[in-house]
Amino acid sequence: DVKVTQSSRYLVKRTGEKVFLECVQDMDHENMFWYRQDPGLGLRLIYFSYDVKMKEKGDIPEGYSVSREKKERFSLILESASTNQTSMYLCASSFVGTGGYEQYFGPGTRLTVT
Amino acid sequence: GDSVTQMEGPVTLSEEAFLTINCTYTATGYPSLFWYVQYPGEGLQLLLKATKADDKGSNKGFEATYRKETTSFHLEKGSVQVSDSAVYFCALSEGGNKLVFGAGTILRVKS
Numbered sequence: 001d002v003k004v005t006q007s008s009r010y011l012v013k014r015t016g017e018k019v020f021l022e023c024v025q026d027m028d029h030e031n032m033f034w035y036r037q038d039p040g041l042g043l044r045l046i047y048f049s050y051d052v053k054m055k056e057k058g059d060i061p062e063g064y065s066v067s068r069e070k071k072e073r074f075s076l077i078l079e080s081a082s083t084n085q086t087s088m089y090l091c092a093s094s095f096v097g098t099g100g101y102e103q104y105f106g107p108g109t110r111l112t113v114t
Numbered sequence: 115g116d117s118v119t120q121m122e123g124p125v126t127l128s129e130e131a132f133l134t135i136n137c138t139y140t141a142t143g144y145p146s147l148f149w150y151v152q153y154p155g156e157g158l159q160l161l162l163k164a165t166k167a168d169d170k171g172s173n174k175g176f177e178a179t180y181r182k183e184t185t186s187f188h189l190e191k192g193s194v195q196v197s198d199s200a201v202y203f204c205a206l207s208e209g210g211n212k213l214v215f216g217a218g219t220i221l222r223v224k225s
Contacts, residue, residue, distance in 0.1 A: 004157070031211050042118075042203060042217040043158075050211065058212075090157055094211060102148075103213060105157035 003027075004106035006091055012112045019078040021109050023091030030096040032074035033103065034058075034066060037088040049074055050096065081113045116141045120204050120216035127194055127223050135189040135219050137178075137204035145206040147171075147180050147187040148213065152201040161189075161202070199223045 007022035025032065031050050035043040035058075045058030047066040055066050063085060067075045074093075078085055088110050092103040121136040139145065146165045150158040162171030167182035176191045187204060204216040 033212075040217055042215040043213075044215075045212060048212065092158075096211060101207070101211065102160045102163070103158075105150075105159065107155070107157045 004091055004093055004104050006089075006106040006109050008109050009107060010110050010112075012114065013078075013081050014114055015082060017078075017081050017113075019081050019111065019113075021076040021078075021089055021091075021111070023074045023076070023093075023106055024072055025074075025091075025093040025104070026072065027093065027104070028071065029093035029104075030071075031094045031103075032068065033092040033094075034064075034074065034076045035090045035092065036060070037090055037108070043090065046076065081111075083113050085111065086113045087111060116145070116206060116208055116214045118204050118206055118214055118216035120202075120219050122217075122219070124220035124222050127221070129196055129223055129225050130193045131223075133189070133191040133194045133198075133221070135202055135204075135221070137187045137189065137216060139185050139187065139204075139206050141185075141206060141208050143208050144182075145208040147178070148205040148207070149176070149178055149187070149189050150203040150205060150215075152203065152218075154200070158203060194221070194223045196223045196225050 004025045033048040034046040049068040065077045091106040094103045117140045148163045149161040151161045162173045164171040164180035170179045205213045
C-alpha cells in the first residue's frame, strides 16, 4: 500500500512565524505536490516537484516556498505565516506520466494562524 | 485554462436512493478524468477514472462515463449507503502530471 504521511494533523501558529509542513512518501514516486483545500474552492495547487531539487509553481505560490532534498520528502514552508493562510494543507505523490496517473494523498494538516 | 465545474452541495439523500453528482469540464485537448472521494478526517483517495472518450470508470458501485460531446463525467450510484457520506471531487489531467479539481460536492446520506 502506498503511504503518504504528513508531519502533523493539526497545527496552530502565530502570525509572522515560520512554519514547516513535512510530507513523506514510501513508493519511490517522482512527483510530489502541495495543495491547500478551502470550502467552496476545492483543492488549489501551491507547488509541485518532479524530481529532487526540482520545483515548479502551481496556481497559488505566493507566500509559500518548498524544498525537496530527498526523493521521498517534500516540505512546504510558510516564511511568515499570515491569517489568510489558515487552511487544510494536503500533500500528494504520483509516478511520472502523461495523464491517467493516480495521485496518492496524505491525511492533511489543518493549520490555524492566529 | 482548464477548469472543472461540479454541482453545488450539500446533496442529502436517504439510504438506498439513486445518486447523481454532475461534473462538466473545459479543456483544450483530451484530458483524463477522475473522481476522488474524501471521507471525514481523511485525505483524498481515487474512486474511479477514465482516460478516453466513452470509457466508463467504476468502483464500489459508483460509475461515471467520459462524454466528450457534452464534456461531462457525471458520477452515479444506484443505491447509496450511509457510509458513502463524504466529499466528492471531480478532476482532470491534461497531458501532464497535474490535476485540476472541482470545488467538491458534499454528500450526506441519512438512514
